Amino acid sequence: MTSTIIEVRQLTKKFKAKTAVYNADFKIARGEIFGLIGQNGAGKSTLLKMIGGLIHSTSGEIYFFDRSESKDQSFFERMGLLIENPGLYPQYTAYKTLQLLAIAYGLKSPNQYIIHLLRLVGLDASDKTKVKNYSMGMKQKLGIAIALLGSPDVLILDEPINGLDPQGIVEMRKLILELNKTGLTIIISSHILEELSKIATTYAIIHKGKIIEVISKDDLLLKCEExxxxxxxxxxxxxxxxxxxxxxxxxxxxxxxxxxxxxxxxxxxxxxxxxxxxxxxxxxxxxxKMSLEQYFLELTKSAGELHA
Ligand SMILES: Nc1ncnc2c1ncn2[C@@H]1O[C@H](COP(=O)(O)OP(=O)(O)OP(=O)(O)O)[C@@H](O)[C@H]1O
Ligand SMILES: [Mg+2]
The missing domain is CATH 3.30.70 (Alpha-Beta Plaits)
Known part of the structure; x- marks a missing residue:
């Protein structure tokens, strides 16, 4: 039986006059790869930051299992985040970076775990390359390793595929699927539906701050099938x-x-x-015959403007 791990109810974020996210309502089942799709400025990062506990909502509720965030903020510790640029130390190696963060997290004897995490994301623990000389793909992998350091239940990845070359995209997809197989629930955003079509199990389409559709992978494919x-x-x-x-x-x-x-x-x-x-x-x-991108464009075209 599927159980709900995260539920947001009427979640809203206003920045002064700007409503970035308006009345978002959805559930994420445990073990899912939940794809959040929206154009630039749609509200993806804002929504993910609220779910990840980086910013407060203006109104609405977030539930982790059955606990409301207003009563118990500790569940934010159960989430691993890669939102916008990971704060990396340019002068250090990946191994040293994780070691420093592990100390800050208070992890005891983290070395074996760090080696395991680096191997998991496809980086080499013995690599002496400094992070400042890392490629975009390597930085993203390190960002994921950092997000995994606290052994989270939920991994939140904000556009991890952005800026990667085709090879990097393939590797990132593979990594996400592997992490998901270990039981991790993953929330991942993108502005391209097609990009997530090979991995996400459910899609939420966000447009101008509103969730305009939540659809399972099977239903989406059925809608777009020839x-x-x-x-x-x-x-x-x-x-x-x-x-x-x-x-x-x-x-x-x-x-x-x-x-x-x-x-x-x-x-x-x-x-x-x-x-x-x-x-x-x-x-x-x-x-x-409709491509996933056409479907997304049609959907956003017919969605109303945000009035809030
Ligand atoms: N701190 C802030 N102060 C004021 N407005 C903000 C702030 N953060 C986001 N916004 C606004 O909220 C809206 C949603 O922004 P958000 O970054 O969540 O979009 P996004 O979907 O992540 O876009 P992108 O694909 O470009 O990353 C935008 O209009 C943005 O300008
Ligand atoms: Mg964003």
């Missing part, structure tokens, strides 16, 4: 014909008149021809 949308008089009368004569098996009945067909071997004209031969009227038939 299909034929067929409208007829009575779906139940045409389905046996389609099944028997065109071998159609992968379809979804929307209502009494509409069915979506996902079998890729079928062309529109075959359906029209077959149904005409069987005296079944076709009201409309369209091939539908």
């Amino acid at each position: 299909r034929i949308e067929l409208e007829v008089d009575h779906v139940e009368e045409v389905l046996p014909v389609l099944e028997q004569q065109l071998n159609i098996s992968n379809y979804r009945v929307i209502d009494q008149q509409n069915v979506h067909i996902y079998d890729s071997h079928i062309e529109n004209h075959q359906i029209v021809h077959l149904l005409a031969r069987n005296q079944k009227l076709v009201h409309s038939i369209v091939k539908y």
Whole structure:
């Protein structure tokens, strides 16, 4: 059974006249990779900072398991954060950086754990390169190792893929999936839906401060999958014909008149021809294909402006 690890209710953040996040409401299940998608300035970092305890909300509540943050702030310690630039010491190596932070965290005998963390994120504990000479990808990996230092239950990553080259993106995705396999719940933001499409289990779309959709990976893929949308008089009368004569098996009945067909071997004209031969009227038939990015753009275009 899935349990809710984080819930936000009516979470709002105002900066003077600017409402950066407005009435955000959603739940994150334990073990999920929760993708937060929004354009520049949509409110991603602000929302993640509130969940991570870096800034106070103006109103609303955050629950960790069943505890409200207003009653118990200690749960913020259960979160590991990589939000905006990690505060790195340019003169030190990755190992030394983690050692210093481990002391600050009060960890006892952290050396083995540090070696383990560096290996986990794909860095070498014996590497003498100073952090100031690190590539963007290496800095991000170190940032994640720092976020993991306190053995968190939830890892919050704000645009960890931003600025990485294709190879770096592949490595980051792999790392996120590996961390998730260890039971870690991960919240990750991006301004590109496609970028997270290979890893997130749930997506929340934020636009101008409002969460405009929360959708599971399966439902999102179903919405964007190539299909034929067929409208007829009575779906139940045409389905046996389609099944028997065109071998159609992968379809979804929307209502009494509409069915979506996902079998890729079928062309529109075959359906029209077959149904005409069987005296079944076709009201409309369209091939539908939408990329994830198109879907995101359509959704944000139709979403209202933020009035708060
Ligand atoms: N400290 C602040 N003071 C005033 N306004 C702020 C502050 N922080 C954020 N904002 C405003 O709140 C809005 C949301 O900003 P936020 O940084 O959360 O967006 P974002 O989705 O993370 O954008 P990006 O993709 O560029 O990182 C923006 O209009 C921003 O200017
Ligand atoms: Mg941001």
